[in-house]
Amino acid sequence: MSAQPAQGQAGSGTEPPADPNVDLIIVGAGFAGLYMLHRARGLGLRARVFEAGDGVGGTWYWNRYPGARCDVESLEYSYQFSDDLQQQWHWTERFAPQAEILKYANHVADRFDLRRDIAFETRVTQAHFDEASARWQVRTDRGDALSSQFVVMATGCLSSTNLPRFPGLEDFQGERYHTGEWPHQPVDFTGKRVAVIGTGSSAIQSIPIIARQAASLTVFQRTANFSIPAYNAPLDPAHEAAIKAEYPAFRARNSQMMAGFGSSLPRNEAPALAATPEERRRRFDERWNRGGLGFTGAFNDLMISREANDLAAEYVRERIRAIVEDPATAELLAPRQVIGCKRICVDSGYYETFNLPHVKLVDISAGGIEAITATGVKAGGQEHPVDCIVFATGFDAMTGSLLKIDIRGRDGLALREAWSAGPRTYLGLNVAGFPNLFTVSGPGSPSVLTNMIVSIEQHVNWIADCIAWLRAGGRRTIEAEPQAQDAWVGHVNAVAGGTLFPTCNSWYLGANVPGKTRVFMPLLGFPAYVQRCEEVVARGYEGFRTAA
Numbered sequence: 001m002s003a004q005p006a007q008g009q010a011g012s013g014t015e016p017p018a019d020p021n022v023d024l025i026i027v028g029a030g031f032a033g034l035y036m037l038h039r040a041r042g043l044g045l046r047a048r049v050f051e052a053g054d055g056v057g058g059t060w061y062w063n064r065y066p067g068a069r070c071d072v073e074s075l076e077y078s079y080q081f082s083d084d085l086q087q088q089w090h091w092t093e094r095f096a097p098q099a100e101i102l103k104y105a106n107h108v109a110d111r112f113d114l115r116r117d118i119a120f121e122t123r124v125t126q127a128h129f130d131e132a133s134a135r136w137q138v139r140t141d142r143g144d145a146l147s148s149q150f151v152v153m154a155t156g157c158l159s160s161t162n163l164p165r166f167p168g169l170e171d172f173q174g175e176r177y178h179t180g181e182w183p184h185q186p187v188d189f190t191g192k193r194v195a196v197i198g199t200g201s202s203a204i205q206s207i208p209i210i211a212r213q214a215a216s217l218t219v220f221q222r223t224a225n226f227s228i229p230a231y232n233a234p235l236d237p238a239h240e241a242a243i244k245a246e247y248p249a250f251r252a253r254n255s256q257m258m259a260g261f262g263s264s265l266p267r268n269e270a271p272a273l274a275a276t277p278e279e280r281r282r283r284f285d286e287r288w289n290r291g292g293l294g295f296t297g298a299f300n301d302l303m304i305s306r307e308a309n310d311l312a313a314e315y316v317r318e319r320i321r322a323i324v325e326d327p328a329t330a331e332l333l334a335p336r337q338v339i340g341c342k343r344i345c346v347d348s349g350y351y352e353t354f355n356l357p358h359v360k361l362v363d364i365s366a367g368g369i370e371a372i373t374a375t376g377v378k379a380g381g382q383e384h385p386v387d388c389i390v391f392a393t394g395f396d397a398m399t400g401s402l403l404k405i406d407i408r409g410r411d412g413l414a415l416r417e418a419w420s421a422g423p424r425t426y427l428g429l430n431v432a433g434f435p436n437l438f439t440v441s442g443p444g445s446p447s448v449l450t451n452m453i454v455s456i457e458q459h460v461n462w463i464a465d466c467i468a469w470l471r472a473g474g475r476r477t478i479e480a481e482p483q484a485q486d487a488w489v490g491h492v493n494a495v496a497g498g499t500l501f502p503t504c505n506s507w508y509l510g511a512n513v514p515g516k517t518r519v520f521m522p523l524l525g526f527p528a529y530v531q532r533c534e535e536v537v538a539r540g541y542e543g544f545r546t547a548a
């Protein structure tokens, strides 16, 4: 859409690689790609990174929409591989804004001298496994043709934007934006009539800020979402000092949490259904007043019992009704699905925004968006004239970026074909039939249900250690056994099936993209997953086959 070159943060390594034969090709220079390159260098590998953007940062490079900030606290949403780095970097807010996270990614790239091995503004278009040489033949949209022993797909889980094919989309004469491909210069909505389509995290963060500028704001909502206040604030220096005084221990405690973060307020291991109404209220108030993603940790049965979940959902609905003055709007904003089934949003003044006289909510749950016209958005038989449309319509999550690349493994098998009935991996790290190709935070791993940076570091460490082990043992290739993969896919589904997660139309299931196969893609539970990865290694890479 309207992305323009970054100012002052562009990379420098766009020239083609001198040597087309490398040990490792890394696709993507977000947090996964940067750390993978750092580890690869430590192993003495000749590694090359390809990145579509003109700078590092991945999701934080692309998602520059107003209000974009992380929903995991900044002292946790950061690398831990370098103690000097985590001690010296200073975050300014409880929840870091996008610009600061991007600055951090750039700092890491400079501090570890990573740019010289990154080719920016270059997309990998093709990766084919050549059986004879047991190497990957990789091509880019700039005409590069390389050969590599290993490929790591550090392509991100939420990097392929979803822009539904609304009828008339191309007819619109005004400005249009997608939150996931935001221009690099701030967009000024002052005096404009703005439409926002979608009410997920990106919309919920941007709507209060757009409303401050716009002459009018019309929000088109297909499904209401649960949002908990962020209570974002400048980072308390005493809190920062306390964490930094014991950073490794703090990280270790977080690694034992289901989602790899949040040890300062762990889940209450008691069921809501056994609690008195007063106790329930106290626990929900405690979480609401603290703000952030920990709300569903108020009790241990909220994601397994519909009855317990209803109690939490009703608590939030009551909060929404207390904030939103117009009862009809409040009812529309009160979500009906299981709370936590779609990722909970974290906001700064979202519900309050609907009390402003120039902000209107349009319910499109029945008929959807009928059309985009030259001058506006048509829904419910009515045209809403606007000057700008913001598509906050999310991503083709977890598989979108991988399947855009023509990836072919043994016997020319296309990944698209291998995944025609939904993604299948072993440990979310490798796909049977695709030797030496690794996915960082791939489907079948905890990824999006965790603190992403923690999951990324765990995956990158596992992959780097695996490559070191292969080389030390004179092994050329490693790939998942089909039976191990089948068992793993069964395990991921069984874990999800024991919870309420698959009960609504979430992007975890691929339900937001028309035609996408519905499979619950991430695995619940970070600590058990890490333990399993370590057991696999301890048993000589159990479930993988290797060849010399």
Ligand code: N01
Binding pocket: 069, 070, 071, 072, 158, 164, 179, 197, 198, 199, 200, 201, 202, 203, 205, 221, 222, 223, 343, 346, 368, 369, 392, 393, 394, 395, 448, 505, 507, 512
């Ligand atoms: O995308 P979404 P997002 N017609 O898929 C609607 C992370 N993130 O970019 O719910 C009309 O959540 C869709 O409606 P429905 C975070 O993990 C993190 O907001 O499918 N509407 C929905 O309302 C998050 O979960 C942060 O019925 C259509 C919206 O568009 C993930 O990214 C910030 C439509 C899409 O919501 C994705 O968030 C931002 C159609 N055809 C994002 N198609 C933080 O760290 C879709 N929609 C805080």
